[in-house]
Amino acid sequence: xxxxxxxxxxxxxxxxxxxIERLNNFLNSKNPDTDIFIFPPFTALxxxxxxxxxxxxxxxxxxxxxxxxxxxxxxxxxFNIKTIIIxxxxxxxxxxxxxxxIAKKFQFFKENNFTIFYCIGETIEVRExxxxxIFSYLDMQLEGIDLDYENLIIAYEPVWAIGTGKSAKxxxxxxxxxxxxxxxxxxxxxxxxxxxxxxxxxxxxSNCDGALIGTASWNVDSFCEMVDLSTKN
Ligand code: PEP
Numbered sequence: 001x002x003x004x005x006x007x008x009x010x011x012x013x014x015x016x017x018x019x020i021e022r023l024n025n026f027l028n029s030k031n032p033d034t035d036i037f038i039f040p041p042f043t044a045l046x047x048x049x050x051x052x053x054x055x056x057x058x059x060x061x062x063x064x065x066x067x068x069x070x071x072x073x074x075x076x077x078x079f080n081i082k083t084i085i086i087x088x089x090x091x092x093x094x095x096x097x098x099x100x101x102i103a104k105k106f107q108f109f110k111e112n113n114f115t116i117f118y119c120i121g122e123t124i125e126v127r128e129x130x131x132x133x134i135f136s137y138l139d140m141q142l143e144g145i146d147l148d149y150e151n152l153i154i155a156y157e158p159v160w161a162i163g164t165g166k167s168a169k170x171x172x173x174x175x176x177x178x179x180x181x182x183x184x185x186x187x188x189x190x191x192x193x194x195x196x197x198x199x200x201x202x203x204x205x206s207n208c209d210g211a212l213i214g215t216a217s218w219n220v221d222s223f224c225e226m227v228d229l230s231t232k233n
Contacts, residue, residue, distance in 0.1 A: 037083060039055050
């Protein structure tokens with residue numbers, strides 16, 4: 001089972017340190033069989049000692065250079081970061097990243113052996129159209145992505161379910177994960193308003209290997225509760 005916390009533009013350096021300390025206490029006492037990933041903002045990156053893996057929410061596909069406002073491999077290497085989220089809907093729809101750029105980013109971080117959390121998900125307009133359109137939309141978001149990459153994790157995150165408190169329906173998640181499973185052996189996550197009250201049902205869906213969690217992960221107690229709920233130990 002994989003559980004990942006995406007802080008987005010939340011938490012400071014100080015509060016991230018406190019979060020990781022409290023998470024470490026929890027992980028050391030419970031020793032859950034869940035793989036934990038934390039994605040803090042850039043300013044909170046550091047050489048943390050933790051059973052959780054620290055990754056980044058984004059980076060530019062270059063070692064270094066003139067890419068104002070971005071960070072590259074050189075900055076990630078300073079903190080031994082080898083895990084990245086690529087294709088998150090907020091980067092696609094708010095920051096305007098297109099599939100060509102996303103595929104280029106994927107290729108770069110694949111060549112550098114990163115664990116890649118690759119996100120895909122349909123908009124509400126697509127969800128309300130037809131099954132055919134939903135799957136062709138998701139297929140477009142897989143263009144240029146090596147689905148056989150050994151360090152790939154895919155997160156299905158319907159855009160309309162992210163940060164809205166309204167998770168996708170059990171049957172709809174099941175159907176999309178089945179579609180993805182027919183294409184790849186990579187672990188498959190669901191993301192979109194996962195919280196303590198629904199995580200058990202979501203991870204019980206066949207082909208669901210875990211969850212990528214935004215809002216409900218920002219509070220460390222809530223995140224630890226979800227780790228507890230998802231663990232077999
Ligand atoms: C996300 O942004 O990846 C996400 C799943 O957010 P939330 O849990 O807030 O819906």
